[in-house]
Amino acid sequence: MSKTKRFGMPNLFIRYVKNTTMKKLNQGVFLLFILAITFVSCEKTLPGAPDENELLDRLMEGLTNTERLQFFRGDEAFGETFTAETGLGFLDAVTDAFLIALSDPNDTNGNGISGHPHYTNIPSYVDVRINAIPSNGKYITRFGKKGAAYNLLHQTSGAYNQDMGITSIFEPIDPATQLEVDPEVSTQTVNDVVAYLKTLKAPIQRNTNDPAAVVAGQQLFTQIECSGCHTPTMETGFSPISALSYKTFSPYTDLLLHDMGPGLDDNYTEGHALTSEWKTLALWGLGLSFEAQGGMVFLLHDGRATTIDQAITFYGGEATGSKNKYDQLSETEKQQLITFLKSL
Numbered sequence: 068m069s070k071t072k073r074f075g076m077p078n079l080f081i082r083y084v085k086n087t088t089m090k091k092l093n094q095g096v097f098l099l100f101i102l103a104i105t106f107v108s109c110e111k112t113l114p115g116a117p118d119e120n121e122l123l124d125r126l127m128e129g130l131t132n133t134e135r136l137q138f139f140r141g142d143e144a145f146g147e148t149f150t151a152e153t154g155l156g157f158l159d160a161v162t163d164a165f166l167i168a169l170s171d172p173n174d175t176n177g178n179g180i181s182g183h184p185h186y187t188n189i190p191s192y193v194d195v196r197i198n199a200i201p202s203n204g205k206y207i208t209r210f211g212k213k214g215a216a217y218n219l220l221h222q223t224s225g226a227y228n229q230d231m232g233i234t235s236i237f238e239p240i241d242p243a244t245q246l247e248v249d250p251e252v253s254t255q256t257v258n259d260v261v262a263y264l265k266t267l268k269a270p271i272q273r274n275t276n277d278p279a280a281v282v283a284g285q286q287l288f289t290q291i292e293c294s295g296c297h298t299p300t301m302e303t304g305f306s307p308i309s310a311l312s313y314k315t316f317s318p319y320t321d322l323l324l325h326d327m328g329p330g331l332d333d334n335y336t337e338g339h340a341l342t343s344e345w346k347t348l349a350l351w352g353l354g355l356s357f358e359a360q361g362g363m364v365f366l367l368h369d370g371r372a373t374t375i376d377q378a379i380t381f382y383g384g385e386a387t388g389s390k391n392k393y394d395q396l397s398e399t400e401k402q403q404l405i406t407f408l409k410s411l
């Protein structure tokens with residue numbers, strides 16, 4: 068049973084849990100969602116094996132035996148605590164140079180979008196990327212809602228600590244007492260969870276041949292500049308995991324920070340991000356989230372939007388131009404765009 072679960076909430080681990088107002092509820096929320104997901108998976112997986120592209124909790128192809136073994140150990144440890152966002156290994160393996168090339172901090176192309184990497188201080192326990200491009204002692208960080216976590220070890224130790232109150236060798240301070248305590252989760256378990264997250268396969272787009280909706284929707288996505296932040300295609304650099312090395316993939320994020328205006332400013336920050344700045348959320352796997360939860364999703368950093376259309380109503384700042392173009396679409400065009408997004 069546990070191995071057939073679908074991650075109905077691919078954003079829960081990182082997108083949903085860091086909000087300060089949600090923190091107290093986190094443990095309960097985790098449990099509820101894990102229960103809900105388990106329930107859904109029983110219903111959906113019993114009649115027959117689901118298509119491979121309907122499943123997210125699978126390991127990627129091309130792994131070595133050691134990488135596979137660690138995946139399964141991590142799967143077990145992870146399942147006890149979190150639900151997953153998938154394809155993170157690919158995002159982890161993108162080079163700093165790639166992210167810098169995507170950024171346009173001074174909006175030199177004049178499209179109103181000025182995304183920039185999040186440069187911040189990193190903890191001593193993370194291994195710096197071989198191709199890192201630091202600036203004034205700060206490094207480009209990329210995980211979490213504000214992109215303030217450097218890599219999956221930083222993100223995972225932080226989630227154990229701040230979201231669950233569990234200390235590790237990496238984050239030894241108990242957030243409740245502010246005192247250093249013995250590790251409550253073993254280093255091996257943390258490392259296994261990191262390896263598991265790294266080797267979960269990327270979501271695969273579905274219904275790509277549906278010309279009326281998916282193909283037309285994809286064109287609209289570019290035309291109204293959703294793609295200005297939700298970058299359709301990225302490439303990885305070298306990775307010691309060969310299945311992740313020099314790969315092209317489609318996350319629909321640029322991993323950069325954008326000022327999203329007052330509607331999304333909730334006075335909360337991490338690292339050096341402004342309170343109105345958020346990292347572009349990846350849109351891959353979006354359609355599977357809708358399906359796995361019977362049409363219910365919780366979008367944006369605090370889950371405040373339950374439809375794609377509603378999410379866009381909160382847009383301002385750098386996303387104003389794109390939002391205005393969206394508002395001018397006909398109902399048919401909006402439907403095409405949404406059908407495309409749900410194919411991701």
Ligand code: HEC
Nearest residue numbers: 292293296325345346347348366367368375385386389393
């Ligand atoms: C200026 C950059 C920018 C543009 C342009 C933009 N987005 Fe976003 N998008 C973001 C950011 C940043 C977030 C995360 C906001 C948050 O966490 O509250 C986001 C979040 C989303 C989400 C929520 C995803 C989730 O899992 O919660 C959807 C859906 C989305 N965008 C769709 C679109 C569509 C459709 C367009 C085009 C009309 C668009 N975006 C244009 C930056 C942008």
